[in-house]
Amino acid sequence: MGEQMRRLDAVRERLRPVIAEIAAGTVAREKDHELPFAQVTALRAAGFGRLRLPIEHGGFGLDWESFAEVLIELAAADSNLPQIFRGHIAYVEHILAATPSERRSRWLERIADGELVGNAWSENGAAAVGTNATRVTRRPDGSWRVDGRKFYTTGSIFAEWIDATVDLDGTTVTALIRRHQDGVEISDDWDGFGQPLTGTGTAVFTDASVDEDDVEPFTSRFPFQTAVYQLTLLSVLAGIAAAIERDTVAQVRARTRTYSHGSAERVADDPQILQIVGELTATSATARALVLDVARAVQHAADVLGTPETEAAVIAAELRSAQAQIVLTDLVPRAASRLFDTLGASAVRSGTALDRHWRNARTVSSHNPWIFKARQLGDHAVNGRTPESVWSVGQAKVLEASTAER
DSSP, rough: OOOOHHHHHHHHHHHHHHHHHHTTTHHHHHTTOOOHHHHHHHHHHHHHTTSSSGGGSSSSSOOHHHHHHHHHHHHHHHHHHHHHHHOOOOOOOOHHHOOHHHHHHHHHHHHHTOOOOEEEEEOSSSTTTTSSEEEEEEEETOOOEEEEEEBTTTTTGOOEEEEEEETTHHHTEEEEESSTTTTTEEEOOOOOOOTTOOOOOEEEEEEEEEGGGEEEEEGGGTTTTHHHHHHHHHHHHHHHHHHHHHHHHHHHHHHHOOOOOSSSSSGGOOOOHHHHHHHHHHHHHHHHHHHHHHHHHHHHHHHHHSSHHHHHHHHHHHHHHHHHHHHHHHHHHHHHHHHGGGGGGGGGSSOOOOOHHHHHHHHTTTTHHHHHHHHHHHHHHHHOOOOOOOOOOBBBBHHHHHHHOO
């Protein structure tokens, strides 16, 4: 047994009771719209937020392939939770990739102590694409303040820190803002039909303080960050696929009602039903295999960072993550719909909560639209053009110019 397998087995043993308890309450939390504060606390206490930290820094030293296995298992229990940690996962990687410094050491200690980082990179206001209406400025005494409004602040309501993109004199920078301070207000106003418990709502900053050391150029972020963000979402999709397989198998095994024109006396013996179940198991296995393939590409990019191999490794990780996204965006929501063909009309009753798999898979799949990734993959294959790895969303500049003219 290799060292990574030993580490992964130890982490699984440590997290098993936590994940089992999370799974037991998933349906009830979603029905009651109960944000998983207790579940995030339990994962934090079990060390989930430091799984990627090296052992010498108080972590568990998991590589990306092992970490992806854990993410899939957690997503199968509750698909909201890995997405809650998505911003934290990326920020941990940013710290791991940073050159040694006092600031890096300070953040390694914070992460080892269980502090979590949420995300606030998006705005739904009038800011043009590629810009931020939220700003960081100096106060008269020389300290820094942040003012503005962010949306899609996934995980921030559960965290000690908020990783926000902000404007500094016309340039995009990042600011690590303490969550619990005067001047920071976070609302649970995410109204999406899926992933409803991720805390993906609004953050308002009003003269919020930020340390000067925690204001950094956006360009300082590690170059394969987009692949890391996408890998987390792909792990969520793979976990949903595993949950679809699990729930369908359990329901088919337990089903006693049948149809007079079915293909067998027992549903569990019906070859048409079994064919669909087999397809769902294939989707689950494919999703896991694709995620682990992306994880290996991301790990290689991390391993060669700062060497002449960096650019090629980053491009490979971006291509792998985009390819997997295109496939799983189709396969997993389709599987979430197909499961209903095995169970009849009773499966759509609200008490089964089976609809959550489609709603959650469709919501995750709507992040970072796959159609643009597919175009970039085709452009790379035909014309050799490097795919754009860092992108943004906002008001179209042509609309902004048209409005200004009026």
